[in-house]
Amino acid sequence: MPHMWWVVAASVLVGVLAAYLIWTAGRVERLQGRAELAARALDAHLLRRAAAAAVLAERRFGVELYAAARVALDAPPQEREAAENDLTRQLRAVRLDPADPDCAAVIAASRRLALSRQVHTDLVRDARSARSRPLVRLLRMGRGREWPRYFDIDDPTLVVPADVPAG
Amino acid sequence: MRIGIVCPYSFDVPGGVQNHVMDLAEALIVLGHEVSVLAPADEDSPLPAYVVSAGRAVPLPYNGSVARIAFGPVSTARVRRWLTNGDFDVLHVHEPLTLSLSLLAVLSARGPVVATFHTAMTRSRVLAAAQGVLQIVLERITARIAVSALARKVQVEHMDGGAVEIPNGVAVAKFADAEPLPGWPGECGPGTGGTVGFLGRFTEARKGFPVLRDAFVALAATRPGLRLLVAGPGDPDDLYDQFPAALREQVTFLGLVCEADKARMLRSVHLYVAPNTGGESFGMILTEALAAGTTVVASDLDAFRRVLDGGRAGRLFPTGDAVGLREALSELLDEPAGRATLSACGDQVVANFDWPVVARRVLEVYAAAIEATDGRVIDQEWVGLG
Numbered sequence: 001m002p003h004m005w006w007v008v009a010a011s012v013l014v015g016v017l018a019a020y021l022i023w024t025a026g027r028v029e030r031l032q033g034r035a036e037l038a039a040r041a042l043d044a045h046l047l048r049r050a051a052a053a054a055v056l057a058e059r060r061f062g063v064e065l066y067a068a069a070r071v072a073l074d075a076p077p078q079e080r081e082a083a084e085n086d087l088t089r090q091l092r093a094v095r096l097d098p099a100d101p102d103c104a105a106v107i108a109a110s111r112r113l114a115l116s117r118q119v120h121t122d123l124v125r126d127a128r129s130a131r132s133r134p135l136v137r138l139l140r141m142g143r144g145r146e147w148p149r150y151f152d153i154d155d156p157t158l159v160v161p162a163d164v165p166a167g
Numbered sequence: 168m169r170i171g172i173v174c175p176y177s178f179d180v181p182g183g184v185q186n187h188v189m190d191l192a193e194a195l196i197v198l199g200h201e202v203s204v205l206a207p208a209d210e211d212s213p214l215p216a217y218v219v220s221a222g223r224a225v226p227l228p229y230n231g232s233v234a235r236i237a238f239g240p241v242s243t244a245r246v247r248r249w250l251t252n253g254d255f256d257v258l259h260v261h262e263p264l265t266l267s268l269s270l271l272a273v274l275s276a277r278g279p280v281v282a283t284f285h286t287a288m289t290r291s292r293v294l295a296a297a298q299g300v301l302q303i304v305l306e307r308i309t310a311r312i313a314v315s316a317l318a319r320k321v322q323v324e325h326m327d328g329g330a331v332e333i334p335n336g337v338a339v340a341k342f343a344d345a346e347p348l349p350g351w352p353g354e355c356g357p358g359t360g361g362t363v364g365f366l367g368r369f370t371e372a373r374k375g376f377p378v379l380r381d382a383f384v385a386l387a388a389t390r391p392g393l394r395l396l397v398a399g400p401g402d403p404d405d406l407y408d409q410f411p412a413a414l415r416e417q418v419t420f421l422g423l424v425c426e427a428d429k430a431r432m433l434r435s436v437h438l439y440v441a442p443n444t445g446g447e448s449f450g451m452i453l454t455e456a457l458a459a460g461t462t463v464v465a466s467d468l469d470a471f472r473r474v475l476d477g478g479r480a481g482r483l484f485p486t487g488d489a490v491g492l493r494e495a496l497s498e499l500l501d502e503p504a505g506r507a508t509l510s511a512c513g514d515q516v517v518a519n520f521d522w523p524v525v526a527r528r529v530l531e532v533y534a535a536a537i538e539a540t541d542g543r544v545i546d547q548e549w550v551g552l553g
Contacts, residue, residue: 031306034539041538115535118329119310123539126306 021139028130028142035127035148038120042151045116046084047073049109049156053087056102061094084153091158107158114157124148168533170195171255173246174206175267178214183335183451184261184285186426187314190338192217194526205249205268207242221245221268246271257281257533263304273307279536281529283312284319284330309536312529315470331532335451336525339517342430342458351435353394360392361500364436364461366429366452367399369406375442375466380409381489382442386496387414393500398424398432433459437506438499441465444487450474453481454520457513462506464495480513 050072057066068083068090075083091110096103127148130136174188185206192202196217208220221242246268250258259281260269273280311330313319319332354360363383369376379395387393397406398421407415424432433439439456443466450470456463457474463481465471475481482499484491499506518524 027306034309037541038539041535044538112531112535115310115331115531116538118331119535119539122311122329123309129302130306 021135024133024136025139025141028127028136031123031127031130032142032145032148035120035123036145038116038123039148039151042113042116042120045109045113046080049106049113050084050087052102052105052109053091056106059102065090065094081151081153084156088154088156096158110156110158114155117151117153117156120151124150168256168530169201169254170203170533171250171253171258171272172202172204173258173260173269173272174204175260175262175265175269177207177209178218179209179212181426187283187285187335188261189215190336190522191526191529194336194522195530197523198526198530200530203249203253203255205246205272207268219249221249242268243271243275247275250275257537259283259529259533260308261285263308264301270304273304276307279309279533279540280307281310281312281532281536282308283314285314286318309539310532312532316473317470333525333528333532334520335454336522337451337454337458337517337520339458339521341426342433342455343460345427345430345434345459347435348431351396352437354392355437355500355503357501359390360394361390361438361496362394362396362436363496364396364432364439364456365399365442366397366424366432366439368401369397369399370401373444375444375487377409378442378444378466378487378489378492379440382492382496384411384414385489385493387417390497390500393417394419396432396436397421398429429455430459433461436461438496439463440492440496441471442487442492443468443471454517457481457510457517458520460510460514462499462509463513464492464499474516476512476516479509480516481509 050069054066054069054073057063057069068087072080072083072087088110091106096107098104098107131142131147136142172188172192174185176182176184178185178189188204188206192204192215195202202217204215204218205221206218207222208214208218209223210220212220214220222245250272255278257279258272258276260272261283262285263269263273263282264284269282273282312333313330314333314335316332319330352362355362363379365376365379367374367376383393383395395418397418400423403420403422406420407418410418421428421432433456439452439459439461441450441453441456441463445468450465450468450473453463453465453471453474457480463475465475465481465483466486467483468486471481472478472483475483482495484495499509
């Protein structure tokens, strides 16, 4: 029966295609989920830095830094990037003393924020590139989840990496 | 924290990546973490307690040299077993884009994966052709570390992603406490004596040995008792043939030295010279010489300038300029106070490269990777104190 081969070949093809689609859907889902977790972590570190800066401002450096920290803490999503950049500028404008515990907390929080921002940017890029594949768009995989957004802020690192103190 | 580290190259052969992995693992253990290192190794070779062997490595020509790696179904099974038994909080792979255990581990792992890129490979045709496959590997990596600015640049430009730059560490104490070789470095007064050191392949053009040779020959003519100490792989005849017969007695060749002897060698000279003409991605040897408390004279390459803090921690001379090098050597050998000033600044610079400091920075990257995979924000204190 020569038709038989067509049937076999067609079912193999369908099988391979199905496996590929399932794998792709899983991949999109995984990357998307990871980008969302990275965004949550980034959010937590932004709050931490702003809180540490507010604590420091209450004791030293005064009103301007405190205001910048408050604005960063309360900023609505669309104004948040600008508010965080403003806080970074304020922190760079003051002389932070690594020996002071409150200053050290701000420096450490900024360093952790820089790492978190780096990871977030990479994971968002991966997720966006997976979602913008033609097949993924055609089959609307990942619908029901928002497009992962970049969080575009300046590098918040305060001291050059080579000067990171021990501990 | 339970940390799994994968080293792609065999521990049977010494190498930069292997040393890095061992030093990092030991520093993390000292900080109170549980560390397991998976690496290819012969069944009967002696290994530190924290290393798990993934079987014998096969030599394969790779990237211009021979790499001993393990790859294939048997290795895959071992990697998976190690991952299951280890139950790690974070997986840290080195050089994940080589055909190696690192690549297998990345493909088998779930959860936070940190990858360190050592070499600054430029975009090769293989890489370009395999972009789709590469993407699948890179996607599984949560956070990337580059050991040099150059390696980071490659990440940013060719692999479409950022990386955190964390330099190679140096086991400062090992170098600072090493005993100089008997009889070295010897006398050094104004106008006479003094010992200059060089370590590396003197036959390789980019290491710049001829620049040092010319400077040494010129300086030896006016400075009696000047000595040169050379260590590295190579044939002694090839080295001595480069010098006039009258000067050969003032040149000592140690051959290939082990890590411990390298430290002793660096402590045995007044000046360590790095006359490289290009291609150094980081300048590891400079930080080691600084750790040994030896004054460094280096060519004015980007990487060297960065390590030497723009010339505060060591003398820079124009790359490839034997006359400039000769002047720098003569001046510094005549002036102990100048050497001491540079060394004091070198101590400060090298403190930033000390392994405990570097390991803490790596731990922060682990924390960032863990947060991005299950959303937990890990406390700074917890990470800092282990």
